[in-house]
Amino acid sequence: MSYLQIVILSLIQGAAELLPVSSSAHVILAERLMGLDPSAPELTFLLVMLHTGTMFAVLGYFWPRWKLLFLPPGTAKADMVRPSRFHFLKMVFLATIVTGVLGLGLKVLIEKVILMRLLGHEKGEVEQLFNNLPLIAAALLGVGLFILVSGFRRAKVETNVVRPWPSFLIGTVQALCLPFRGFSRSGATISTALCCGISRPLAEEFSFALAVPLTPPVIALELHRLLQARAEQVDTAVIHLLLPGLVGMVLSFLAGLVALRFLSAALERGGWKYFGFYCILAAGFVLVVAFSTN
Template identity: 30%
Template structure:
C-alpha cells in the first residue's frame, strides 16, 4: 500500500473513531497489523493527524468557544468556570502521561494490549449504562469541581491504548451524574488541550520521524489531517444526536466483538 493511500485510510479511521468510545489509537494500531505497514514509522503521524479531528471540534462548537472566551476576557463567572473545568479535566492525564510516556510508547507497539483494553472497556460501558441513570443536561461551565476533576482522573485510564479517551471521559462523566449530551460535549472540549499536548510531546520526542525522504513525511501528515477533519466533523454531529436517544451500548458490543476478533487473529497468524 502506497504512502498516500495509507495516509487517507488512517485519516478516515482517525476521524471516524476519535470522538466515539471505541479508541482511535487502538484502531490505528490494529490497522497497522491488518494492513502490514510499519507502525513505528507512522507513530508520530498517528498523533499529529488527531489535530485534524480537534479542528473539527473547534469548528462545530465555535459559538460556544467564542461566547465562553468573551466571558472569560470580561472575567465573568461563567467564563472562569468553563476554563476551570477544562483545566481540571485536562491536568491529571497531562501530568501522568508526561511522567509515564516511555511506558505509553511501549504499549503503543502492542496490539494485544489494545485488544484486551477494547474488551475491558466494552464491559465497563455496559456496566455503567446499566447501573447509572444519566443526570440532567447542563453547560460544561456549570459542572461542579467534583465532576470536572473526576472526569479528569477518568481520562487517565485512556493512557492505555485501546481504552479510548472519549470512552473514559464520557463514561466517567455518566458515572458522576452528568447527562449524556453534556458528557459527550465535555469529552470533545477536553480533546483539544489533551491532543495538543500529546502532539507537542510526540513531536518533541520523535519528530524526526517526519523528516521526509522516502518515508512518512509532512505531505502524508497534511493528507491525514485534512481527511480526519472532514470525517470527524460529520461524526461529531451524528454522534451527539445518536447517544442522546440511544445510549452507548452498541459501541460497547462493537468493542467487545472487535477485541475478541483481534485476539483470535493475533493468536492464529
C-alpha cells in the same frame, strides 16, 4: 505507503478518534493488517497531521458554544452566559491538571517500576505497551463494559453543571487511559460523566473540551518520535512527507466532523450503550488477529 493506505488510516483515525471506540487500537490494527512499520518516519508524521485534523474538527464542531466565552462584556447575553462558561472552563482546567499530574506519575510507575524493575527491561518506555495486541484487547473489553454500565445506568436527576468532584474523577480516568491503547479516552470520560449524573450533551462537550489541551502534547510526542528516528529522508524529502500529511489532515478533519454528529445523535437517542457492544466485539477481533499473526 500508498495513498490508499493514507486514506484508510485518515478515515479510521478521524472517525475512531472522536467516537468512543479507541482510535489508537484501530490504527494499530490497521497498520498491522496493512503491513506498515509504525516506526517509519512517514507514518509518524502522518499521525501528527491526523491528530491535528481531529483537533480542528473538535474546535470547529463545538465553537458555536465555546465562542460564548469571548462575547464582549456588558451585553445582556454575555452577562447571562459568561459565568456558566467560565465555570465550565475552570472545571476543564482542573481535570486537565489532574490528568497531567497523575498521567506523569503513572508513566514513571510503568517505566521505572513495572517495566524496568519487575520485568527486567533495560530501557523502560511506556511505548513498549502500545503494540501489544492482547493488552489492547483487554483495554477494549474494559472500556466496552464501562460504556455498557453507563449506558444502562440512568441517573435519577441529571445536572447541567460540572462540579469539582466529578471534574476530578473525569481527569483521573483520563489519566488512566493515556498509557493503554484500546481504553478509549472519550468512552471512559463520557462514561464517568454519565455515572456522575451529568447530562449527555454536557458530558460529550466536557470530554472533548479536555481533548483540546491534551492533543498538542500528543502531537509533540509524535514529533519527538519522528526526530528520534533520525531518518535522512525527513531532511531531504519534506515535501514528500507534507503532501500526504495534508491530505490525511483534511480527511481526518472531515471524518471527525461526521463522527461528532453521529456521536451527538447516538447520545441524544439512547444509543450510547451500542458503542460498548462494539468495543467488546472489537476486543474479540483483536485477539483473533493477535493469535493468528503469532
